[in-house]
Amino acid sequence: MEVIPEETGGAGFSLRALFIAIGLTLFLLSTSIYISLRLSALPWPIIFSVIISAGVLKILSYFKATNPNEINVAQAGGTIGGLMASGVAFTIPGIIFLRDYMGVEIEMVDPYLLALVCVSGGVLGVLLSIPLRRTFIDEENLPYPSGAAGAELLKAQFKGGRSAIFVTFIIVVAGLFAITRDIYFPVLFTLSSLVTYGIYITVVAMPMAIGIGFILGPKISLNSWFGGSVVGWLLIIPYLVSRGWDGGDSIALVQNAGMGIVLGSGVGFFVSYVVPKIRRIFAPLFKFDGPWYFKASPIFSIFAIASMLAVGVPVLAALVSVAGVWVMATIAARMTGETDINPLEQFGIIIGLVSLGLYSVLGLELGYGSAFLIVCFVSVAAAISGDIGHDYKSAKLIGTRPSDIIKVDFICVIIAGIAAPFILDIVLTGYADVLFDPVLMPAVQSQLVAGSIFGFAHPNAFYAGFGMAFVYELISKFSKRQMPFSAMAFGIGMFLGMTFGILLAIGGLISYAVKRRAPDMEHTGILVSAGLMGGEGIAGFLAAALFVAGIGKQSANYSVMLVFGISLILLMVYTIWSRRD
Numbered sequence: 001m002e003v004i005p006e007e008t009g010g011a012g013f014s015l016r017a018l019f020i021a022i023g024l025t026l027f028l029l030s031t032s033i034y035i036s037l038r039l040s041a042l043p044w045p046i047i048f049s050v051i052i053s054a055g056v057l058k059i060l061s062y063f064k065a066t067n068p069n070e071i072n073v074a075q076a077g078g079t080i081g082g083l084m085a086s087g088v089a090f091t092i093p094g095i096i097f098l099r100d101y102m103g104v105e106i107e108m109v110d111p112y113l114l115a116l117v118c119v120s121g122g123v124l125g126v127l128l129s130i131p132l133r134r135t136f137i138d139e140e141n142l143p144y145p146s147g148a149a150g151a152e153l154l155k156a157q158f159k160g161g162r163s164a165i166f167v168t169f170i171i172v173v174a175g176l177f178a179i180t181r182d183i184y185f186p187v188l189f190t191l192s193s194l195v196t197y198g199i200y201i202t203v204v205a206m207p208m209a210i211g212i213g214f215i216l217g218p219k220i221s222l223n224s225w226f227g228g229s230v231v232g233w234l235l236i237i238p239y240l241v242s243r244g245w246d247g248g249d250s251i252a253l254v255q256n257a258g259m260g261i262v263l264g265s266g267v268g269f270f271v272s273y274v275v276p277k278i279r280r281i282f283a284p285l286f287k288f289d290g291p292w293y294f295k296a297s298p299i300f301s302i303f304a305i306a307s308m309l310a311v312g313v314p315v316l317a318a319l320v321s322v323a324g325v326w327v328m329a330t331i332a333a334r335m336t337g338e339t340d341i342n343p344l345e346q347f348g349i350i351i352g353l354v355s356l357g358l359y360s361v362l363g364l365e366l367g368y369g370s371a372f373l374i375v376c377f378v379s380v381a382a383a384i385s386g387d388i389g390h391d392y393k394s395a396k397l398i399g400t401r402p403s404d405i406i407k408v409d410f411i412c413v414i415i416a417g418i419a420a421p422f423i424l425d426i427v428l429t430g431y432a433d434v435l436f437d438p439v440l441m442p443a444v445q446s447q448l449v450a451g452s453i454f455g456f457a458h459p460n461a462f463y464a465g466f467g468m469a470f471v472y473e474l475i476s477k478f479s480k481r482q483m484p485f486s487a488m489a490f491g492i493g494m495f496l497g498m499t500f501g502i503l504l505a506i507g508g509l510i511s512y513a514v515k516r517r518a519p520d521m522e523h524t525g526i527l528v529s530a531g532l533m534g535g536e537g538i539a540g541f542l543a544a545a546l547f548v549a550g551i552g553k554q555s556a557n558y559s560v561m562l563v564f565g566i567s568l569i570l571l572m573v574y575t576i577w578s579r580r581d
Contacts, residue, residue: 028085
């Protein structure tokens, strides 16, 4: 794969690239919040962003020619919305879980205060990513698989083809199917006859999950996620029920163990990777020999501390949270570059627990509200700093100036940070009746955050899962062997159960078959998967927005169905007409 030196990078920042980036940021912010809550996973949206940016700029090139660098800048800014969505959706809904399911007296965060937290965390994440680029991209040349894939797709898009139209068609069809499903058959069927034996399987028609399984690949979706579902829900729960356990209690035990595995995996990575290389990893953060924005991280950290104080976080906790961001942002950048996985909410949980523990030792009260704000702040910063590495990787492969990527990311992270709390409120209000439903909208990460802060029904199961995953990560790091599965994905599978496990397994099997039998079709599979995720995300968000605006739920669903139906007809007419020409 050809790598273009940084000094030959071309200019790509323009007003139209910026406007496209802002539009994509808001679009991906909206759809990704819905997807994050619905599926408890969010593959980074760089592929989708490349496709749409290329399509729009090609159309606008009728007035003024475009180039790969301009497309790259537009897509880089656009992905910020998805990253901000994950930092917010994976954390803040846990407040509702504590309040409504655990009986804790806690108020939802004011959206204006949350916006300040999101903007502060996002900007600090961008600033911290800048010096890390030299080490992880230029010196170590970490793979950043999504960024590399985005660069290859961008090259293909610029050379020609109808990928944008194809993906738009998939989006419209997927959105129409999703909204029709939500109206008429949200759940296909439940194998209720097996519940007596402790087997809980509900089948849902969710193409989006199959698409995510395809993108994640067989190791993550089949070996790990589905494997965790099988171990937890076809082995452990039926065994416990056969021994006289209550079904609900046995499910809680397995889910607590799954949460422990997820968190233990993240901490295990920290200990096995960061500690041995701590000097080399953190050295870039103290090299201020570059442009002004290399020097901005320490200065903005003071502003970030002031922002945390302004939202009600005590002084010591504010200091710990900002210092924690410096640590976790660096880990996130490294982990994402090597594995394409960024367990951002776990980085937030670690700093949140450190803060709670410190205040407990000092005999002081931190409060659940402050703890959630700390977790969200760190998670947003880790999401941004980690996954901007994909943009830097794409920039290096395409030849885009890094400074142009930094400019557009700065602007988009501020806009996304301001908008995120209000869009989250729309989705949470629109889907309040199914939020934390284990089938329809489980929101696993936010439950993990809530459980970590408040405590678990089966703490011993959590500790056991944590310990096993921690040891597994140490073994996987120091054995220098290719391990058969991802502990983190395995733990998520244990929590979510067979419903999503089956769907992701189907996607993983398709991915495996394509790679083995028809590798030239893998690109098409990625496009289809991106369209499936985008279509269902759009439909879900639009329905929620109309409901919040005062339209009844059924009327909102039918309105969205009408929009997608008309869009499909128009798209088909356009396609037929363009072929005539």
